[in-house]
Amino acid sequence: MIDLSLLNETTEILAPNFSPEEIESLGKIIFPKYNGHKAAGVKNHITMSSRKAANALVQFLNTSKKTFQLIKLIVEMDDSTLNGKSITIEGLETYLNKLAKSGIYYDFKKRKLHHSKKNALEMINWGTLKDGKTYDITVMSLDIVGNSKLVKKYGTKTMEKVYFRLRSFVEQKVLDYEGRIWNFAGDGGLIAFTSKNHVTRSVLCSLDIRATLSVFNIHPDIPIKDNITLRLGLDTGKIKFFSDTGHIVSDIINYAAHLEKSGTVPGEISISENIKKELPTKILKIFSDKNMFENMNSYSTV
Known part of the structure; x- marks a missing residue:
């Protein structure tokens, strides 16, 4: 029963x-x-x-x-x-x-x-998504600012310890908002959200990561003196899902990644026009910096 x-x-x-x-x-x-x-x-x-x-x-x-x-x-x-x-x-x-x-x-x-x-x-598919089917999914691209300089200063082995702890920190936040890490390669990764209110949950998760990163930086287990600074970019839309997420080809994923790397200042979060349309006014007020990125409106925290 x-x-x-x-x-x-x-x-x-x-x-x-x-x-x-x-x-x-x-x-x-x-x-x-x-x-x-x-x-x-x-x-x-x-x-x-x-x-x-x-x-x-x-x-x-x-x-x-x-x-x-x-x-x-x-x-x-x-x-x-x-x-x-x-x-x-x-x-x-x-x-x-x-x-x-x-x-x-x-x-x-x-x-x-x-x-x-x-x-x-x-489960990478939340136990619900089927390979080859298209779903409404929000993706968040996340990256450490100035990673190359940190590796040069502290060495690869030390930074690998930082990466490990950063992933654990991010993963817990992501699970709190029912997201999934689709890829995490050392200094950054790709995170996905789907199902009910996935757009709002993804943005709240990004804001939570940004707000609590200072706590991560002062933790005794972090073996470097420099603070870790992140950039985050988000977009949402139709994505054809595959369990091997590294092989998913999507304009949504590409735009989120490009927006994060080239359209977001260190320490801030950028969202696409698609994200903006789905957000409640209370959250949207946080993203008051309007820009044009790859011929589309984007909005950032300031």
Whole structure:
């Protein structure tokens, strides 16, 4: 048996995406003798709504301890066919995200469901994104200012210790805002956010990193006297996801990286016009320095 709220979420994903007849067919795939009317306690000649049919199937399979099979089937029905009809499941990412937060996630490569909160938190796809599909994603590019000079002054080995501690510092902040580090190569990296309110969460995360970097710099474990200064650039839009994030090709990623490296002064954060459009006024007031970068408006903290 799984949590009642997740059973409700499973009903909610089924009802708008499948007709009562299709829900019956799903039940028979898992349980060949399944009868939706009998499960719902109504006579065969009575027409059921999709919601009633979905609730009956969810409750029946939960009692039969086959809920995981239903969740797996729902995920695998996306972009497939059922009874000769093409199926696209709206809201699937949101549904999978809720499952992942409860410790249940679907491994698209192995086509298996797993139950592990730790793994779900660490998965590069949040336990919800499917290779080859396009999603709304916000990316943050982050870089140490003057890294070459620091390496020359303190040496590679010492700076590698700084990089390690910086990644740990950034990673904790990113997880607090439900983001993921897609790449971190020593002096900087690429961070991604998706799902509900991802634009706002990404900007709040960048502001949190900037605000608490001074605490990082005075920590006794940081083996250099110079303060670390960062630049951060953010953009948002449609990105085709792949688990091998190093091979994702995207204008959104490119713009965020270019904006950070060439359009942001040390110690500050720059956001694209796409980001600005999604931010609440209260946050937007912080980005009062308007500029033109690569023929697009950008906005920076001052």
